[in-house]
Amino acid sequence: xxxxxxxxxxxxxxxxxxxxxxxxxxxxxxxxxxxxxxxxxxxxxxxxxxxxxxxxxxxxxxxxxxxxxxxxxxxxxxxxxxxxxxxxxxxxxxxxxxxxxxxxxxxxxxxxxxxxxxxxxxxxxxxxxxxxxxxxxxxxxxxxxxxxxxxxxxxxxxxxxxxxxxxxxxxxxxxxxxxxxxxxxxxxxxxxxxxxxxxxxxxxxxxxxxxxxxxxxxxxxxxxxxxxxxxxxxxxxxxxxxxxxxxxxxxxxxxxxxxxxxxxxxxxxxxxxxxxxxxxxxxxxxxxxxxxxxxxxxxxxxxxxxxx
Amino acid sequence: xxxxxxxxxxxxxxxxxxxxxxxxxxxxxxxxxxxxxxxxxxxxxxxxxxxxxxxxxxxxxxxxxxxxxxxxxxxxxxxxxxxxxxxxxxxxxxxxxxxxxxxxxxxxxxxxxxxxxxxxxxxxxxxxxxxxxxxxxxxxxxxxxxxxxxxxxxxxxxxxxxxxxxxxxxxxxxxxxxxxxxxxxxxxxxxxxxxxxxxxxxxxxxxxxxxxxxxxxxxxxxxxxxxxxxxxxxxxxxxxxxxxxxxxxxxxxxxxxxxxxxxxxxxxxxxxxxxxxxxxxxxxxxxxxxxxxxxxxxxxxxxxxxxxxxxxxxxxxxxxxxxxxxxxxxxxxxxxxxxxxxxxxxxxxxxxxxxxxxxxxxxxxxxxxxxx
Numbered sequence: 001x002x003x004x005x006x007x008x009x010x011x012x013x014x015x016x017x018x019x020x021x022x023x024x025x026x027x028x029x030x031x032x033x034x035x036x037x038x039x040x041x042x043x044x045x046x047x048x049x050x051x052x053x054x055x056x057x058x059x060x061x062x063x064x065x066x067x068x069x070x071x072x073x074x075x076x077x078x079x080x081x082x083x084x085x086x087x088x089x090x091x092x093x094x095x096x097x098x099x100x101x102x103x104x105x106x107x108x109x110x111x112x113x114x115x116x117x118x119x120x121x122x123x124x125x126x127x128x129x130x131x132x133x134x135x136x137x138x139x140x141x142x143x144x145x146x147x148x149x150x151x152x153x154x155x156x157x158x159x160x161x162x163x164x165x166x167x168x169x170x171x172x173x174x175x176x177x178x179x180x181x182x183x184x185x186x187x188x189x190x191x192x193x194x195x196x197x198x199x200x201x202x203x204x205x206x207x208x209x210x211x212x213x214x215x216x217x218x219x220x221x222x223x224x225x226x227x228x229x230x231x232x233x234x235x236x237x238x239x240x241x242x243x244x245x246x247x248x249x250x251x252x253x254x255x256x257x258x259x260x261x262x263x264x265x266x267x268x269x270x271x272x273x274x275x276x277x278x279x280x281x282x283x284x285x286x287x288x289x290x291x292x293x294x295x296x297x298x299x300x301x302x303x304x305x306x307x308x
Numbered sequence: 309x310x311x312x313x314x315x316x317x318x319x320x321x322x323x324x325x326x327x328x329x330x331x332x333x334x335x336x337x338x339x340x341x342x343x344x345x346x347x348x349x350x351x352x353x354x355x356x357x358x359x360x361x362x363x364x365x366x367x368x369x370x371x372x373x374x375x376x377x378x379x380x381x382x383x384x385x386x387x388x389x390x391x392x393x394x395x396x397x398x399x400x401x402x403x404x405x406x407x408x409x410x411x412x413x414x415x416x417x418x419x420x421x422x423x424x425x426x427x428x429x430x431x432x433x434x435x436x437x438x439x440x441x442x443x444x445x446x447x448x449x450x451x452x453x454x455x456x457x458x459x460x461x462x463x464x465x466x467x468x469x470x471x472x473x474x475x476x477x478x479x480x481x482x483x484x485x486x487x488x489x490x491x492x493x494x495x496x497x498x499x500x501x502x503x504x505x506x507x508x509x510x511x512x513x514x515x516x517x518x519x520x521x522x523x524x525x526x527x528x529x530x531x532x533x534x535x536x537x538x539x540x541x542x543x544x545x546x547x548x549x550x551x552x553x554x555x556x557x558x559x560x561x562x563x564x565x566x567x568x569x570x571x572x573x574x575x576x577x578x579x580x581x582x583x584x585x586x587x588x589x590x591x592x593x594x595x596x597x598x599x600x601x602x603x604x605x606x607x608x609x610x611x612x613x614x615x616x617x618x619x620x621x622x623x624x625x626x627x628x629x630x631x632x633x634x635x636x637x638x639x640x641x642x643x644x645x646x647x648x649x650x651x652x653x654x655x656x657x658x659x660x661x662x663x664x665x666x667x668x669x670x671x672x673x674x675x676x677x678x679x680x
Contacts, residue, residue: 014525021524022517112385120357122546122565139528142551217520217543218550222355224516258521264508265525269678276511276518 010139011262017143018258019251020150021216025050025225026250027153028208029232030239031160032201034246036082037236038164039197040177040190040303041089044100046205047229048107049081053209055115058220062123070123071149071210078206079199081107086195096305104229118220126215147215149207153247156204160243173197177301205229231283238286240299256282346406346589347379348372348582349399351386353412360540363560365411365435368578378586381405388414396423400430407431407589409582413438420447431595433585435578437666439598448595450581453602454559455484455491456632456660457574458535460610461556462495463628464571465503465533467621468554472502475526475553477536477544479513481679485537487668488574489675492535492556494638497674499624506531507677513539523547533571533616545570554616561611570614572625577609602660603632635660645670646677 029046036043053074061070085103089096129151132144164170176183176193183190212228213220235253239245260276263269348369356366362384373380381403386395392415399405408430410420416438424432424444432447439449465474474496478485489507496503506529508522515538523534523544534548535556542565548555549566557563557573581599588595601607610629613622631638637659641652651670658664671677 223514261522261525
């Protein structure tokens, strides 16, 4: 085993591997949230959407035998949750954050209710693409066995970054998010744009959930998400509403999550509670570092209820 | 059945008025059970299909339901709050349960203790060693020494590994987890002195993403056999199997999850205890307040060997099972912990059920890991 024992170098490698494995749900949820927030609304319910997406994706994959149909089903169920949020927030005097919390509880509760029969069965998993064939080290090979959804996520991030800047749709969404009166003056329905942005954002979050149950860790259980959807919402603020930065932030969070187990596996066993808390500490520090009472956040959409 | 329930409830009311009614109530219960009427309520903290702790109880509940004259009522996902007291009351009042199994640690105090005081003619049993003198006489504890089955896992794993590195994904560094890790290590090193066990603590009972990360980290560090002590071992076993590592199970049978690499697994056999209780009540006897045991009384067992177990491993594990049935000690001095401190002096040994084992707060030599 000596030739494959890479000692302390295992830690950065494990963090890279962890970043690739763990980041995908963060990436999808944060891209969905980024889209929604760019249009001027906050959807805190994406945690519930993530959990429900994980459940429905697993269930459909199990019932049809096709994991990709499961991903689609997860996305569609995510759309449904996004649409409910979008519709309710259209009504007068409704607070989007309160609705988001309600949708989060609704989504998780509904997923637990319908998910009961799917805890035991084993559903077909999504395949992975092996990009580590050039290396002899099994650690590198396993680090670079990548799920197609991860690549889709990267493409999506780049596309959104480009589209916000260069397309008419991107402009409309940004305008709705920055100044509702301007959008109204231009003849766009603010409510309709936000409804669509929330619905599509829900689709992304649902797909992120399908990744959890169909690839990694790869089974539907009730403790599956453990708050990842909520952390992804915080991540959007850290990424300053920039889809490319969302990708970087998702990788960072994934790597932070891998730190605890990786350090223990090379023998640094003291203080693992601290290292296990790394992603949460990171969230906290980001919030402290990025918030100032003197100015509103750079890059924040002007219509967001938290910045108004 | 319904006539019996009505009369029992009437007696319950009289029990509330005076102790005379209480005595009559107890007598009536005894005679009713002699007629073969026994309703048992079982309460789970999670899902019955979790491939873990709850499933182990659910499997036993199913076996119990097959016993003639026994009716089993179950409720899943009952939180460790006042909700469990309500569940117990509804099982007693609506289903006429005469015996309640509360299977999660946090159900005991104050919920089960208080309900037991309120319904003195119903028997309550709880799956953790918490009952002590002074607690209600109609309550009690039952528990299995799963560390003995982990010892068998270790023996089989020690002879099934090629890299001599075994991995253990553990939830929290509390005594019952530590004694499972130690037993696994002692078993492995008894048959393979070169074996080491690397431990990763995830910090909580159910964190699927971190459990998967820990499994991957252990395999990347060279471990080729993975086992765990977490609530639902499904994630760990599945991910290890997908990466080609062998696995040992925990709590219930996970053999179906790892057709290629499953060696064996440590399982509770609650069925033995549940059937004993049902049998005692059917004969009109009194239930013990506290029972616990391991291999010798058939309270724990190992999953049938899977494809990952080598023939030598099977032979050695079968021999070790015979030793445990004869209550032979495996905590034998001289033994050091993994910091080099002597924990058992030469010539001293701690046989199964020695209270010393219940208070383990160290990791034995051969474990790579730390409890802080």
